[in-house]
Amino acid sequence: MEELFFYSLGGIGDVNKSLYVYETEKDLIIVDCGVGFPDTTMLGVDLLIPDISYLLTKKHKIRGIILTHAHEDHIGALPYLWGDLRAPLFATKLTAGFIANKFRDFSLSAPIKVINPGEKITLGDFTVDFVRVNHSVPDATHLIINTPYGKIYHGSDFKFDLTPLDGKVSDFGKIASAGDEGILCLMSDCLRSERSGYTLSERIIEEQLDKEISLCQGKFMVTALSSDIYRWQMVINVAKKHHRKVVPVGRSVEQAIVTARRLGYLNIEQNTLLDSKQIKSFPAEHLCILISGSQGQAGSALNRVANNDHQHVKIREGDVVVVSADPIPGNENAVHIMIDALTKLGASVSYSEVDDDLHVSGHAASQELMLLMALTKPKFLIPIGGTYRQMKRYLKLAEAMGHKKENVFLLESGQQVIFKEQKATLGHKIELKNVLIDGLGVGDVENIVLRDRQQMAKDGVVIVVVSIASATGNLTAQPEVLFRGFIHMKESEKLINESKHLVKEAIKGHFGKILDWQFIRKKIESTLGKFFWDQTARHPMVLSVIIEV
């Protein structure tokens, strides 16, 4: 086949668990390998990872896994999937450092080749050129993927920050010259396509942090996503200016700070940095605490502080807590509850929802997305990394730039696009299932289990145990009826007695040896289901167990 296939196993029509595939007849490369976050209907599920069953049939062709930047939704699934994929990893220095931490946490090791932006690698049919772009984490890259069938521009999460904190502006020259050479297809971040204008520079936050710290009488505490290295650098800068020691608190922040500093992405003077155990030896007004838990996660450092349950950090009147992160959708309540708890303990809390200058997005708004189109001048466009409405808005932007509707593909994960002779057509759609991480296991919570949990979560469970003499089909004892999470047992004597009666009635019709136990169980369950609905307007899960004696 003289064709190039593109598809994603996550990260299209969805913001997370990014995994993109480029495939020719003999070679295949993977771009990113991220985790997703379960929505509130997936009770008890910790993480989602891409379904790679399809990839495993092509394992012999996989030449490498390229990671575009260090965010969880782009690298987080590696420890779960690398054992199956076992392909060499390629990433820029900081991304590689974060991946190495991750593997260490899982007691795994994998070869990671560190790439400098600007460097090229060849993986079979693919020659991949790494392009420096800006994002909320340093060392983020786009990829120019040269294939025998055309040049692809893989525009992962980015923004064009013209005044980035590290001075490393996106490599416009390289992007533009790739555009001049001719790009067959642009895959582009579209998460913020609905916002007009430009995303603000990360740099504006430093001024606001400076204002906050200069008014702070007690401990100055900032929370952000642990990989927000630029943000930590700004906090460290204002701490230095106001003669405060810097204390990372919480495992993910401590690890991120150590790694970023070791690799040269964070500038902290040695005598500035304290360990959390040293907090008690310094007066509050000399401390600046960088703390994990910006999403209000249960068990995170800031969450424990808010519950007055942290070993080293106690809130006192005069302390200031700055929440420099927007809640990920679904986390709003947890964050608001945490902010309220911190306020009650005496902290003054500033947060990005009220003060816009405390957080800026890492994603390009519509002007920047259109600028990327103008620079790359692609023949075809595929928005990635956004929901359907954001892809649709991206389509509008592309149309405004003169692109034809039929040249912009709004895909779903699993949908293949085939590039052949400078044309693009839709191919096969790979069926993907949700792969969930729950407790120690991978992929072992299936839909039926989730549905059961949802029903139990809503209305509880009723368990009926019936012991029947197998010879006669007669009850050998009173049926047992148990409620859990349905209504309080104490108040339900009448309901229990009536249901016992109904169970007996349901069985009565059968004389002699019962052959079809399954039928009896169904009958008991549907009779009681209807009865409970009539009585309480609730649908508990009814489970019957029949004991043959």
Next chain:
Amino acid sequence: MEELFFYSLGGIGDVNKSLYVYETEKDLIIVDCGVGFPDTTMLGVDLLIPDISYLLTKKHKIRGIILTHAHEDHIGALPYLWGDLRAPLFATKLTAGFIANKFRDFSLSAPIKVINPGEKITLGDFTVDFVRVNHSVPDATHLIINTPYGKIYHGSDFKFDLTPLDGKVSDFGKIASAGDEGILCLMSDCLRSERSGYTLSERIIEEQLDKEISLCQGKFMVTALSSDIYRWQMVINVAKKHHRKVVPVGRSVEQAIVTARRLGYLNIEQNTLLDSKQIKSFPAEHLCILISGSQGQAGSALNRVANNDHQHVKIREGDVVVVSADPIPGNENAVHIMIDALTKLGASVSYSEVDDDLHVSGHAASQELMLLMALTKPKFLIPIGGTYRQMKRYLKLAEAMGHKKENVFLLESGQQVIFKEQKATLGHKIELKNVLIDGLGVGDVENIVLRDRQQMAKDGVVIVVVSIASATGNLTAQPEVLFRGFIHMKESEKLINESKHLVKEAIKGHFGKILDWQFIRKKIESTLGKFFWDQTARHPMVLSVIIEV
């Protein structure tokens, strides 16, 4: 006692289920009686209502219930609680109309006295003067409550809209003259105390709606809270201008439109209004649909439309849906999922999160809150209707206005404040419990039931059934082990066999007749609980049932 007591049974330190009480030795009045919305930890609970057990001990003193405006969090609990309280109701015309609808839905009837803003009523020791203010629903009021111990200004939800749609500006004259006469205490809305400046006028939305409708090629659909009568009026205005018929869809919106129109709060020409059944007889570009479900509620009209499951409304390419409401915290996901589904069906969706001009708050921002302080010149201040962090910000505003910290009370619901001889002190704190509405019942889901649901929701349930010969204590059959919502039964043969073995082991130690069944059950449950945790890192609820044979 020569004292006035003030306390709330909901609506302080919390935005919802407002119920405030003013009490003297012989008389008691209630202000508002609202519902609350459960947070995501209260699985399966539909609504929260105030705990009125304390009030019921004072039932003989209750002279009336005053409702300040027609929002659910201020009137929604009336049908649940009026049967116990049975006091006369007082409200302005539109509020009374909405309450009457509510009672009719519950097949109840209650006497409601309609009050005109500016009118005074006397209820025992209390003479209550109704003051017109602005809010997102028309006919909202503040109360000047004259008591033998001083004058109280009850400043329920409000904003000072200087260009309200109905031209009825807040009654500044009355507020100011009450201030001149001397206000002992100001109870004030504080929900938006964190926002600087003024809240925008509702009127600005009409211009944006006009822009949206003039670009719309198909059906024009708007969703908002059903009681947002001003917003519906603006939608009706632009529909008229663009020669579209108006179709209310969804029970709550239909009811709100009918009631507001009948009472003179909505101006719609008769020949403009269609029934949803008539939708199919008109071309899409002649329709303007007012639809319920702005919070993405399951089963709401817009939710059914988004799932392509509405009898009369089908989305077609060219349709525009405007979401003119911010998601209530906790509903963000549901709203985003709905917007995505509508977009996939072909609608172009505009929503307030992206376009600020599509929604304005009904609550006063800090400048307006300070203006109310300036007008009323109170001796004491109590922020109500906000969370703790919003009360604390209100305190800062009061301090900026020259009020002393000790004259501003940051309360919790149940905390009594005693006014005596122009002084205010904290009194007793009434213990309040959560009263939950679930299915048909009131207050019948207790904490233990909720906790059970949470555990089952997270990790599922394991049921063990053991039949034992009561005489010997020996098993009469293999134990039965059932999983639900834990791990998939099919994949768990090994786990089930091992747990059966463990159950046998747990029982084995007991020779002869078993006396303490409870002990055996606990032993089975704890043995298996530990085993499952070791094997799967999950904590399913383990339930054992022992059948004596």
